[in-house]
Amino acid sequence: MIHQYINNGYPIVLDVSSGSVHVMDELSYQAVPLLEPVWEAWQEKNKGLSGQDGEEDGIPGTLLAEAAAALQELSVSEEVRREIAEEVLSLARAGQLYAKDIYENYMFDFKNRQTVVKALCLHIAHDCNLACRYCFAEEGEYHGRRALMPFEVGKKALDFLVANSGNRVNLEVDFFGGEPLLNWQVVKDLVAYGRSLEEPFHKKFRFTLTTNGVLLNDEILEFCNKEMGNLVLSIDGRKEVHDLMRPFRGGQGSYDMVVPKFRKAADSRNQTDYYVRGTFTRNNLDFAEDVLHLAELGFEQISVEPVVADREEDYALRMEDIPVLLKEYDKLAKEMLRYRREGKGFNFFHFMIDLEGGPCVAKRLSGCGSGTEYLAVTPWGDFYPCHQFVGQEEFLMGNVDDGIVRTDIRDSFKECNVYAKEKCRDCFAKFYCSGGCAANSYHFHGNITDTYDIGCELQRKRIECAIMLKAAMAE
Numbered sequence: 001m002i003h004q005y006i007n008n009g010y011p012i013v014l015d016v017s018s019g020s021v022h023v024m025d026e027l028s029y030q031a032v033p034l035l036e037p038v039w040e041a042w043q044e045k046n047k048g049l050s051g052q053d054g055e056e057d058g059i060p061g062t063l064l065a066e067a068a069a070a071l072q073e074l075s076v077s078e079e080v081r082r083e084i085a086e087e088v089l090s091l092a093r094a095g096q097l098y099a100k101d102i103y104e105n106y107m108f109d110f111k112n113r114q115t116v117v118k119a120l121c122l123h124i125a126h127d128c129n130l131a132c133r134y135c136f137a138e139e140g141e142y143h144g145r146r147a148l149m150p151f152e153v154g155k156k157a158l159d160f161l162v163a164n165s166g167n168r169v170n171l172e173v174d175f176f177g178g179e180p181l182l183n184w185q186v187v188k189d190l191v192a193y194g195r196s197l198e199e200p201f202h203k204k205f206r207f208t209l210t211t212n213g214v215l216l217n218d219e220i221l222e223f224c225n226k227e228m229g230n231l232v233l234s235i236d237g238r239k240e241v242h243d244l245m246r247p248f249r250g251g252q253g254s255y256d257m258v259v260p261k262f263r264k265a266a267d268s269r270n271q272t273d274y275y276v277r278g279t280f281t282r283n284n285l286d287f288a289e290d291v292l293h294l295a296e297l298g299f300e301q302i303s304v305e306p307v308v309a310d311r312e313e314d315y316a317l318r319m320e321d322i323p324v325l326l327k328e329y330d331k332l333a334k335e336m337l338r339y340r341r342e343g344k345g346f347n348f349f350h351f352m353i354d355l356e357g358g359p360c361v362a363k364r365l366s367g368c369g370s371g372t373e374y375l376a377v378t379p380w381g382d383f384y385p386c387h388q389f390v391g392q393e394e395f396l397m398g399n400v401d402d403g404i405v406r407t408d409i410r411d412s413f414k415e416c417n418v419y420a421k422e423k424c425r426d427c428f429a430k431f432y433c434s435g436g437c438a439a440n441s442y443h444f445h446g447n448i449t450d451t452y453d454i455g456c457e458l459q460r461k462r463i464e465c466a467i468m469l470k471a472a473m474a475e
Helices: 026-046 061-070 078-093 151-163 180-201 218-227 239-245 255-268 288-296 319-341 361-366 407-414 438-445 453-473
Strands: 002-007 010-015 020-023 119-123 170-176 204-211 228-234 274-280 301-306 374-377 382-384
Touching (some): 002 026, 010 026, 119 151, 151 374, 218 255, 239 255, 239 274, 288 319, 301 453
Parallel strands (some): 119 170, 170 204, 204 228, 274 301
Antiparallel strands (some): 002 010, 374 382
C-alpha cells in the first residue's frame, strides 16, 4: 500500500508496509501509481526474481521497457521516462516501495502470549479542585464516589506490578486523578516504596505526575524534579480558552494561577521531561493559536489534543468541523517550521514521529496495551483496562487483593489490533496510530474493535504533517 500527498509544497510518498518515506520530484511522484501495476505484474510473473534479461543498473531490461511504456502520459521523452522508471523501480527492488504487508500473516498470537504488565495508572485521588467542563472523570468521581487512595492500596498495586512484570526491568507508574496533589503525602510514600522495590527485584520505576497546578508549590516541584520522570501540566492555551473550560467550582478561571507555576516547572526541568497538555473543543477550532500561545510563553514540550465528548455537548467536535481542523493542523505545521528555522523550535506531541526505528511490531499492531500491559487502579484497588473505562462495571477486571479475575476482558483487549478493525485494514496510518483508542471506539460504537471516526480523520492529517516536517528539516 502506498499513500501519496502534497503538503506545504512537498510531494511525499509513504510506503505503508515498509515505512519508507520518499520526497520526490513532480514527475516521479506522478509515476508512482502508474508503475505499481507494472511492478506487481512483474513480481507475479517472475515470482519476485530479477537479475536477468539484460539488466540495466539492476533493473531487468524487459521490466524497464514495460515501465517506460506505462509512463507515456507524462508527456516527456523516452529517455526521461526510462530514467524515472529506473529511479522508482530501484526503490521497489530495495523493498522501499510497493512492499508487501508482512504483518498480516505475521504469526503473532496476541491472545496466547504471556501477559506482562508494564504500567499502572494510579487514581490517587477521585476528587478535584477544578470543575473542567469537558472532564470525562466528572470532577474526579468517575461515575462513583469521591475518594483518596490509601497508601496500602497503592502499595498492593505496586506489588502487583512487580509480580506481573515478568523479566521487564523498566516499569511505569502515573499518578492520576482527579487531582493527585490532593493526596500528596501518599504520592510521596508510594514513590519511596517503589524505590525500595527496585534493587531486590531488579526493577526501575519511572513515575509520572499529571496535575492541574493549583496546589503546585516549590516543595512539590523539588520532589518532582528528583523523582518524577515526567510531568504533565494541564493548560488549554490562551487565557480566554483555558478559563472557559477549566474554571474553579465557583466559576472563576484558573489561568492566572497556574501559568507562572507551569513556566517555573518547565524551566526547572530544563524544558525537558514534561508536557503542557491541553484540550481543544468546538469553542476553539483555531487551536493552533493556543499551541503557539503556549510556545510564546516559553514552553517547548506541548500537547493540545481534540476533545472526545458526547455528541450532545455544545463543545463536542462534529464531522462538519473536520475541514477547518485539517487546515488548522497544516497551519500549525507551517508555523512550527518557521519557528524552528528562526531557532525558536518546540515539540508538538502529535507531530512527533520516528521514521527510522519506531514502535516494535507488537505496538504497531496492538497499540497502547490497555487491558493487558497497562491497567488503571481506582482508590479502592479495582483494576480497569485504562483510566477512560474506570467506573464502567462491565470492564471491572479484578482488584489488588485478588489480581485479574476477568481474564476474558483481558483476552478481548489482546485481540484488539489493526487487523481486527475493518476501518484500519486499508488505512495508511494504521502502523502509526495502531488502531486508535479502544475507549473511544467503545463509547461511540459500543465495542472496542471499531474506531472513532473524527479521531481517525485528525490522526491521518497529523501523520501527514509530521512527515512533512521531517522532510523539511532534513533539507
